[in-house]
Amino acid sequence: MSRAKPAPDGRTKAAVPGSDFLHLDVTDAPPGGRADWLAGRLRAAIADGRIPVGSRLPATRVLAADLGVSRGVVVEAYQRMVEEGHVAGRGRGGTVVVAAPAVPPAPVPAAAPVPARPFPPAPGTDIFDAVRAAPARIDLTPGVPDLAAFPRADWLRAERTVLRHLVASDFGYGDPRGAPALRRAVATWLARYRGVTVDPADVIVTTGVSQALGLLAQALRGAGITRVAVEDPGSLGVRQQLNNWRVETPPVPVDAAGVRVADLVACGAPAVMLTPAHQFPTGVVLDGDRRRQLAAWARAGGLVIEDDYDAEHRYDRPPVPALRATLPESVCYAGSVSKLLAPALRIGWLLVPDRHRAAVVDARRNADLGNAVLPQLVLAELMTSGGLERQLRLLRRRHVRRRDAMIAAIARHLPGATVHGAAAGLHLTVTLDGDVPDTDVATAALERGVKVQPLSWHRQRPGPPGLVLGYAANPATAIEEGVAVLGAAYRSRR
Known part of the structure; x- marks a missing residue:
């Protein structure tokens, strides 16, 4: 017409x-x-x-x-x-x-417990809940994947495939160790991507790495281990989780080669929690010499807890094998799909040496009888059908563009900052020149609508101020705007 x-x-x-x-x-x-x-x-x-x-x-x-x-x-x-x-x-x-934009967080009701100072120098156990609830126009929190990129069509396709083949008995209680189909899929995934050979029967499915740490803490306490050394700087959330189970977490320094094994030996802890493939938050990789030193410490009786939280997200370097690949009887290995797909799935996995497996399985059974079975089966189908590999390839290409946009924005708006950990992962760490407390900078940024994490939260020992900035969840335009706000916030507190 x-x-x-x-x-x-x-x-x-x-x-x-x-x-x-x-x-x-x-x-x-x-x-x-x-x-x-x-x-x-x-x-x-x-x-x-x-x-x-x-x-x-x-x-x-x-x-x-x-x-x-x-x-x-x-x-x-x-x-x-x-x-x-x-x-x-x-x-x-x-x-x-293929995906809807992430919905901005709703305004927090007046009664919600948002602290008057959102970034205290000594954060309590509820700090992540409080900061997560605080509204922000641009969220650069580390550890958040691109939630808008969740493969909804592939997930629905896998779900339909699973439901077509289920029989009535599949809707009953499952094995507390996890659905056999997912355990097979995880074993295959770890062999292909992390160099880890494991019998599917030895894979324990968890509701993420956080629960894996809780199960390990219970098993280790039963074996008389109440001290687990942690990297410094290292994840505040990990430290809080272990402390919650009455496990002490003495700090061991991290430098450009990874954890300093000589300091680990000196501290006397029988176990250590590490992120060797992409150390959180600095992004360094445990180098060959330190790996050899760590292997010697483990052969003498030490136990390593390996958090392989984002090792698949690598861009400018060859793959780094998991420690579990070479030290299976000295390494407890934890991973999840929280950084590959979405934290909302609450699905992870845990591998433990033979001597601790029965205690961990008992703790898993007592926790909740195991994960919901249907999501496990859908994830297994996604992994075996190639859907998760396609998603990883898509994310790698997108993350490189967003990482590069953040590095360029930092050079423009925070010219005195030093960038760490750019070769892999979902975040960058920047250390700041001067002596402005990084909690003050994070507070000033949040007042302007941008959310980040202060580096000092992840330290137990003194160190230079800095910020931990996630780039995976935001397009380049939002990253540019967010870093510009950070620059203004930093200058306002100098």
Whole structure:
């Protein structure tokens, strides 16, 4: 149907550019910002459900013609949505919506226990809950994956496959060690990606690394081990989890080669908690010489707890094998899909030496009789079908762009900062020049709508101030804005 309208003098007026799709009106776009405007309209429509996940966007030529703009404007807008993980090209299938944007956190009710000082120098056990609840326009919290990139279509496909093949007995109570299908899938995944050979029967499924640490703490206390050394700096959350089970956590310094094994020996702890493939938060890798020293310490009776929390996310370096691959009877190995897919799944795994396995399984059974079985089976299908590998390849490409955007933004807005741990993972650590407390900088940033973690939270011993910045969950534009705010916050406290 022609959209031309007769003018009062009887002549035909040209049609006004516009699209029935979302009632887009290009006259609303600012001069020189049409691609930004269109990407914003698409993003909002996907977020509020007007364009549901799984639906196809109009062809670029068609939408460009409707709007009366060059095709390049639409192509650029679509490309931005691809980079943000909201849509994907399907060849002849067109451009399909694959994920909705993460919904910003809702304002915290007045009664919610948000502390007056959100980043105290000595954080309590509830600090992560309080900071997580604090609203922020841009969240650069470390350890958060790209939640908008969750492979919903692949997950639904795997779920349908699982449900088609289940029999009635599969809906009963499961093995507290985990569903056999997932344990086989995990064993295969670890062999392919982490160099770990393990019998599927020895894999214990957990609700993430946090529960794995709790189970280990219970088993080790039963064996008389009440001190587990930890890296310094090292994860505050890990330290709190072990302390919750009345396990002492003496600090062992970390330098550019990883944990200092001589200091570990000197501290006298019978066990140590490590992140050797990508140390949290510094990002260093345990080098060959330190690995040999650690192996000697383990052969003399020491026990290593290896948190392999994000080792698959590597970009500029060759793969680093897990310690468990060479020291199976001296290493308790923990991993999860929290950084690969989403923390909401609450699925992880634990491998333990033979001498501790029975005690860990007993603790697992007493905790909750095991994880929910259906999500385990769906994850197993995703892993065995190749869906998780495809997701990892997609994330690696996207993370490199976001990491590079953060490094460039830091150079512009925090020129005196030193960047650590850029070759892998989901976060960067920066150390700051000067003596401004990093908790003050984090507080000033949150007041401006940007959330980060102070490096001092993850220290037990004195050290330079710094920030731990996650980049995986935000597009480059948000990263640029967030780091610019950090620069202003830092300058305001100098």
